[in-house]
Amino acid sequence: MKTISPDSYAEPSWVAPGEDHSSSPAFEHDTRFQTFRKNLRGAIHAIRTHRENRRRVARGDFKLRPLVGTYYVTHRCNLKCRYCTEHYPIRDTVDLDTEGAYEVLARLRREMSAIYFTGGEPLVRPDIVDIVREARRLQFFPIHLGTNGLLLPLRDQALDYVDRLVISLDSMDAHGWDRVLNAGPGQARRIYEIIAHYARNQRSRRISILVNCVISGDSIDQAYQVMEFCFRHDVVFAPVSATSDSLPDRRLLARPDYQRLVRHIVELKRRGYPILGSKDSIETLLLGRPFPCYATSVPHVYPNGDVFYPCQPLGRIGGNLLELGSVAAAYREGERKFGEWKECWRGCALNCYVLTAYYLNHFWDQLVLESVAQFAMQPGTGKRLPAEAALEPLYEDPGTWRTVYPVDAVTAGISYDVPISQLSAAD
Numbered sequence: 001m002k003t004i005s006p007d008s009y010a011e012p013s014w015v016a017p018g019e020d021h022s023s024s025p026a027f028e029h030d031t032r033f034q035t036f037r038k039n040l041r042g043a044i045h046a047i048r049t050h051r052e053n054r055r056r057v058a059r060g061d062f063k064l065r066p067l068v069g070t071y072y073v074t075h076r077c078n079l080k081c082r083y084c085t086e087h088y089p090i091r092d093t094v095d096l097d098t099e100g101a102y103e104v105l106a107r108l109r110r111e112m113s114a115i116y117f118t119g120g121e122p123l124v125r126p127d128i129v130d131i132v133r134e135a136r137r138l139q140f141f142p143i144h145l146g147t148n149g150l151l152l153p154l155r156d157q158a159l160d161y162v163d164r165l166v167i168s169l170d171s172m173d174a175h176g177w178d179r180v181l182n183a184g185p186g187q188a189r190r191i192y193e194i195i196a197h198y199a200r201n202q203r204s205r206r207i208s209i210l211v212n213c214v215i216s217g218d219s220i221d222q223a224y225q226v227m228e229f230c231f232r233h234d235v236v237f238a239p240v241s242a243t244s245d246s247l248p249d250r251r252l253l254a255r256p257d258y259q260r261l262v263r264h265i266v267e268l269k270r271r272g273y274p275i276l277g278s279k280d281s282i283e284t285l286l287l288g289r290p291f292p293c294y295a296t297s298v299p300h301v302y303p304n305g306d307v308f309y310p311c312q313p314l315g316r317i318g319g320n321l322l323e324l325g326s327v328a329a330a331y332r333e334g335e336r337k338f339g340e341w342k343e344c345w346r347g348c349a350l351n352c353y354v355l356t357a358y359y360l361n362h363f364w365d366q367l368v369l370e371s372v373a374q375f376a377m378q379p380g381t382g383k384r385l386p387a388e389a390a391l392e393p394l395y396e397d398p399g400t401w402r403t404v405y406p407v408d409a410v411t412a413g414i415s416y417d418v419p420i421s422q423l424s425a426a427d
């Protein structure tokens with residue numbers, strides 16, 4: 001059995017030996033009590049929102065109270081991933097300046113507690129540290145940051161204000177993945193190092209890391225490897241299939257090797273491995289099962305403050321948050337422009353939308369209990385189970401294992417030596 005110890009990922013070049021690379025000197029982390037209070041407040045807010053939304057749906061009003069806001073702080077990116085839908089955003093809006101971004105946050109905070117920063121690549125914004133600091137000042141909780149990770153060393157301070165870091169990782173085949181990332185050689189290896197580094201520092205930085213893994217027809221076997229990497233580094237595995245127009249690829253979903261992977265992911269979830277979602281929501285997401293979508297409970301805001309109505313995949317803007325003042329007003333404007341919207345069964349295979357069905361209809365099920373257990377109070381996953389379990393089906397199939405083995409070996413002894421000046425150049 002071939003496994004690699006976590007230590008085989010050397011500390012990246014920006015960390016001097018023995019250096020405690022954790023947050024700025026002036027920064028004070030929350031005490032345990034403060035964290036507990038935040039968790040409690042977040043849970044109470046989620047319960048109230050759930051109840052209010054049940055009432056609204058029961059009376060046929062599908063303009064729901066927001067549970068978590070997704071804010072695309074920019075469309076710009078330092079990579080050009082081949083499958084990425086964000087190269088050509090539905091609307092190419094301009095970034096607000098820092099003050100404008102603060103204004104967006106202030107408006108969102110009046111209606112919701114949780115926020116998810118995404119893009120494009122949020123970390124290409126030089127002011128991203130200020131923006132997440134402002135989110136913290138406004139007492140958003142939890143604060144998620146979605147990133148490809150490459151610029152984290154440069155904007156490392158952002159992590160002082162973030163609760164959950166979501167990093168993209170699709171493959172442990174460094175050469176193959178570099179081709180997908182489409183930004184020259186060496187990027188994939190650097191991302192492995194960066195994730196491993198921050199995973200090791202989850203406790204000192206008080207963050208939990210999730211890895212978002214996009215599974216495509218070319219990377220089914222790699223998803224096992226990514227999962228193993230996640231378990232070995234104490235980070236949550238969040239799988240999703242590659243979508244086109246936000247819909248799953250039915251040919252991929254029908255493939256026996258893909259179905260075997262999904263069965264294995266669900267089985268590991270059953271055994272208690274840190275995988276995002278419930279067994280049911282994972283199957284819905286990965287197998288493209290129908291679900292009722294309540295998209296307005298997860299408002300999506302574009303860089304200029306435009307709010308989608310009801311959702312990003314349909315591409316319709318209700319109105320601008322800064323002009324109209326609130327998400328609720330943007331939804332009312334959307335309804336006026338495009339007509340009433342009801343729950344939708346189009347089946348977009350995106351986690352944020354799939355989970356709306358579970359938050360509304362299965363709130364008290366394991367999804368909530370598990371996510372509370374997964375994240376409450378302490379950083380990391382809180383779970384330590386043998387990582388090799390991720391690879392079990394590959395052991396059963398020597399043919400597959402042989403193709404995977406050399407790839408894993410390639411990533412085993414990497415040493416990274418990219419000077420920080422090169423990172424700045426990517427900005």
Ligand SMILES: C[S@@+](CC[C@H](N)C(=O)[O-])C[C@H]1O[C@@H](n2cnc3c(N)ncnc32)[C@H](O)[C@@H]1O
Pocket residue numbers: 077083084085086118119120121122146147148166167168169212213214240241242243244
């Ligand atoms: C658009 S990116 C933005 C944040 C950041 N740049 C990153 O890559 O994590 C958000 C997530 O969407 C995923 N994604 C991009 N295109 C996709 C597609 N066609 N199907 C499924 N997921 C996709 C990315 O892998 C990433 O995890």
Ligand code: SF4
Pocket residue numbers: 077078079080081084085086087119120121148168
């Ligand atoms: S890093 Fe994120 S936004 Fe950039 S191209 Fe890749 S998936 Fe898209």
Ligand code: SF4
Pocket residue numbers: 246293294295310311312313314344345346347348353
């Ligand atoms: S299923 Fe897709 S199109 Fe329908 S509301 Fe949800 S996100 Fe929008």
